[in-house]
Amino acid sequence: MHLPSTPVELRADELLLRPFAPEDAGAVFDACQDPEIQRWTTVPSPYTREDAAELVALCPARWASGTPTFAVVDAGSGSLLGAVDLQDLDAEQGPQMGFWVAPGARRRGVARASVRRLAQWAFDDLGLPRIRWAGYQGNAGSRRVAESVGFVMEGSSRLALEQRGVRQDAWLGSILPADLTRAKIGHGVIGSLLGGWPTEPVALRSERILLRPSREDDAPALLAYAQDPLAGIWDPEETPDLDAARERARRRADWSSGDVAVWVITDPDDTAIWGGIQLFDVYAHSLGAVTGYGLMPEARGNGYATEALRTVTEWAFVETALHRITLMHAVGNTASCAVATASGYQLEGLMRQSHRFGDGELHDNHLHARLRADSAPS
16 A cells, blocks of 8 residues: 555546635634534544634644544535545555534535545555544434445444543444445445334333333333343343343344334333333335244233333334335234234234243244335224
8 A cells, every 4th residue: 555645636527525724714614613513523622722623723734643634625616515534544444434414514425425436445555454433322314425435334332432531332334345346346245234124212102001212220120121121031141131131122222223123111101111012123125024022020011011102013114115114923922912913913924933931942933024015003
């Protein structure tokens, strides 16, 4: 890899990626007042004019040290739209790409075009074999940009990134030259989010229940559910203590991956936790998802699971592009079968010895499903 000794300019249609100049400081200061930039990046907070002046002044030094940094500007007007960089070019696992877009320039494809152009330059001109991306968990917008360019999400890493002295969980991804090529010709490495799917949790209500996002203070209820003997058979969870329950509650509150949504079932005033319900394995290509639910011992036998399942199902078919939702339960779990049937989920078949439950045995499972076109239960 050989980085040119002097900064270069890159053109991407109506965008120009160029080195920062002293006169950019005012626009940088204005952009970095944005709460979202401060929330999801490592820029100082509060962000001062001195911070902006330092950023533009250090651009040549950053280039010389192996961190090419570009201002993203409108090629016609010269207006600053964002920034993009490659950090640590000599890293064995490849450099890491970072970017931000000014509030007024969002939803115009600026981030996608500038990230794609910088990746193309890094592969073609620098000969890099791999580029990394890392974002704080919850930064769904940045993740969608990365995936649309061809970055493949490789997992998450606990407390992997530091932001102003605080460790944060991170999503991790990477892109290879072939990934970029596939994405450019319309064969993305992974699909986009399902149409209408929210990246922030939403609350739902029905006559007798509230379905709300998970909170960390749900941990005692999660631990109690995990210790319930019946739940231990049909819905076993690895939640050995309160710390594990807090971590589980925190992760359930994150919908930003686009393939899962978890609700806590409570009374209408949110004073008692009755259980939980979720949609998971949401797959945009086939417009499908899977659902599951569970109730606290004291809440069983009151119809709350049926009401929750009907509410979530109607929401999914009205607000999102889902076409089919499936539900599976052990044949011996007759209560779950009754909930599925009462919620309009038709029995489609028997899956023999298809799942090992909490008793350690392989059980036959019923497969139920409901389609968007199916009549709602009366």
